[in-house]
Amino acid sequence: MAEIKYEYTYDVVVLGAGTAGAAAAIAAADFGAKVLVVEQFGSAGGSGSLGLVTPLMSTGIKDRPQCSYIGNEIIERLYQLDASDGNKRAYFDPMMLSIVLEEMLHERGVTMLYHTMVTGVELEGGHITGIRVCNISGNGIVHATKRYIDATGDAVVCDFAGLPTLHGDEETHKNQPCSLRYMIGGVDVDAFWHYLAEMRSQAGLSSTSGDQTAPRPENFSDAVTSGERKRALKPVFLKAVEAGDLEEEDAIYWQFFTVPGRRDVLAFNCPEFFDIDDITNAEKQSFVQVQGKLRILRHLRFYRKYLPGFEHAYIAQISAMVGIREGRRAITEYIFTTEDAFAWRKFDDAVSQSNYPVDVHGRSLRNHALSRDENEPRKYYEIPFRSLIVKGVDNLLVAGRNLGAEFVAQSSVRIIPTCRSLGEAAGIAAALSTNDGWIVRAEMEKKGAEFAK
Numbered sequence: 001m002a003e004i005k006y007e008y009t010y011d012v013v014v015l016g017a018g019t020a021g022a023a024a025a026i027a028a029a030d031f032g033a034k035v036l037v038v039e040q041f042g043s044a045g046g047s048g049s050l051g052l053v054t055p056l057m058s059t060g061i062k063d064r065p066q067c068s069y070i071g072n073e074i075i076e077r078l079y080q081l082d083a084s085d086g087n088k089r090a091y092f093d094p095m096m097l098s099i100v101l102e103e104m105l106h107e108r109g110v111t112m113l114y115h116t117m118v119t120g121v122e123l124e125g126g127h128i129t130g131i132r133v134c135n136i137s138g139n140g141i142v143h144a145t146k147r148y149i150d151a152t153g154d155a156v157v158c159d160f161a162g163l164p165t166l167h168g169d170e171e172t173h174k175n176q177p178c179s180l181r182y183m184i185g186g187v188d189v190d191a192f193w194h195y196l197a198e199m200r201s202q203a204g205l206s207s208t209s210g211d212q213t214a215p216r217p218e219n220f221s222d223a224v225t226s227g228e229r230k231r232a233l234k235p236v237f238l239k240a241v242e243a244g245d246l247e248e249e250d251a252i253y254w255q256f257f258t259v260p261g262r263r264d265v266l267a268f269n270c271p272e273f274f275d276i277d278d279i280t281n282a283e284k285q286s287f288v289q290v291q292g293k294l295r296i297l298r299h300l301r302f303y304r305k306y307l308p309g310f311e312h313a314y315i316a317q318i319s320a321m322v323g324i325r326e327g328r329r330a331i332t333e334y335i336f337t338t339e340d341a342f343a344w345r346k347f348d349d350a351v352s353q354s355n356y357p358v359d360v361h362g363r364s365l366r367n368h369a370l371s372r373d374e375n376e377p378r379k380y381y382e383i384p385f386r387s388l389i390v391k392g393v394d395n396l397l398v399a400g401r402n403l404g405a406e407f408v409a410q411s412s413v414r415i416i417p418t419c420r421s422l423g424e425a426a427g428i429a430a431a432l433s434t435n436d437g438w439i440v441r442a443e444m445e446k447k448g449a450e451f452a453k
């Protein structure tokens with residue numbers, strides 16, 4: 001085995017500084033732990049920053065939509081920086097998010113080990129004794145005296161530990177479609193808004209479309225998808241496909257959002273890849289990264305030629321990471337089921353709440369509303385803490401989109417606010433854990449943790 005050049009020991013070690021990992025680290029530090037975060041890139045926020053994912057989808061919980069004190073703090077800080085919208089504060093600037101997270105991590109005294117890749121797991125029986133990592137300094141090992149948290153998004157730690165994992169749809173084992181998001185700068189957003197309003201009006205779609213003089217709202221978005229649904233810009237896409245300026249795949253799924261604080265930028269939730277069956281395969285990730293850029297280039301040429309407001313557009317940013325909606329999931333003490341989501345099930349050890357619809361792209365399950373049990377006054381489901389406790393080892397939690405959940409259930413859970421709240425719960429639980437196990441929820445609440453009621 002290669003020489004080990006460095007070793008670090010902390011109370012809690014978080015693997016992955018993404019949406020869930022950053023929240024886990026902040027929460028663990030807030031609850032008294034000395035925390036180390038290992039992250040392969042040089043930035044916090046994962047899919048929500050480097051992956052350029054914006055805006056926040058909604059949990060639909062009326063009084064506390066973030067379900068997380070850290071989530072509340074993040075959006076407030078973004079708002080103060082003019083990087084979150086003044087309305088629902090759902091739209092945000094992904095790059096500002098990474099800085100806000102780093103400010104919060106720094107203030108809490110969390111140690112960041114960036115540009116460092118998890119490469120293996122040291123095990124003794126059912127106990128993790130260290131995580132092998134690699135960076136420019138060489139190979140090293142990081143140890144946690146309390147708990148490790150796998151927040152890699154794809155259960156990388158579980159996989160390296162040799163634990164079985166879940167992958168894709170239960171029948172086909174095919175992952176959700178992935179994307180490569182990007183941002184376009186140099187857009188005359190007002191001119192584009194007026195054009196879009198006109199096109200919406202022509203298509204008979206509602207909203208402010210008819211009124212050309214109305215100021216554009218603070219934030220707006222639009223989409224073009226295949227299928228029957230009427231979309232304002234669909235005719236333009238079809239015209240470009242016919243002219244050979246776009247390929248058919250470029251017009252299957254296209255969506256943009258405005259970005260608070262960036263007056264000439266739009267953020268695109270595409271191109272999307274529907275046929276990648278296993279996105280935990282590095283060759284396929286590389287394919288998406290390269291082919292995605294070629295598609296983005298076609299989009300850019302199309303915008304300049306066909307869309308008013310885009311005459312001077314340029315590519316402002318392309319995601320550094322493939323946008324993975326679902327890859328590998330951990331096998332945990334309780335697997336959160338699709339039935340739990342649809343039945344708005346409640347749990348004694350609940351750590352998060354949501355009624356975001358199930359959202360499996362490329363299938364009729366996209367945006368399928370959760371069923372409504374008229375006898376249930378609390379119209380949301382809860383996620384139990386047991387779906388974060390990894391089975392097969394005694395000191396590993398999982399947080400974020402790689403929690404223990406069935407495929408369709410995960411498609412609802414995976415949104416940023418919920419991943420944050422799961423990270424927060426894992427961080428608190430890890431910080432307060434003892435050698436014998438987890439302290440009970442009542443004890444956690446006594447120490448200041450706020451969970452779903």
Ligand SMILES: Cc1cc2nc3c(=O)[nH]c(=O)nc-3n(C[C@H](O)[C@H](O)[C@H](O)COP(=O)(O)OP(=O)(O)OC[C@H]3O[C@@H](n4cnc5c(N)ncnc54)[C@H](O)[C@@H]3O)c2cc1C
Nearest residue numbers: 016018019020040046047057118152153323324400401416
């Ligand atoms: C294209 C796309 C569009 C989406 N749209 C929305 C939306 O509009 N609104 C919304 O709320 N949600 C959306 N989501 C979902 C949401 O963004 C993600 O599910 C959520 O951010 C996942 O958070 P996470 O912390 O679990 O994983 P991530 O944020 O992906 O974080 C995982 C982290 O682990 C690191 N890591 C992985 N492997 C290693 C390793 N071996 N060593 C070291 N570090 C490692 C990664 O670099 C990353 O920083 C979207 C997702 C995608 C992909």
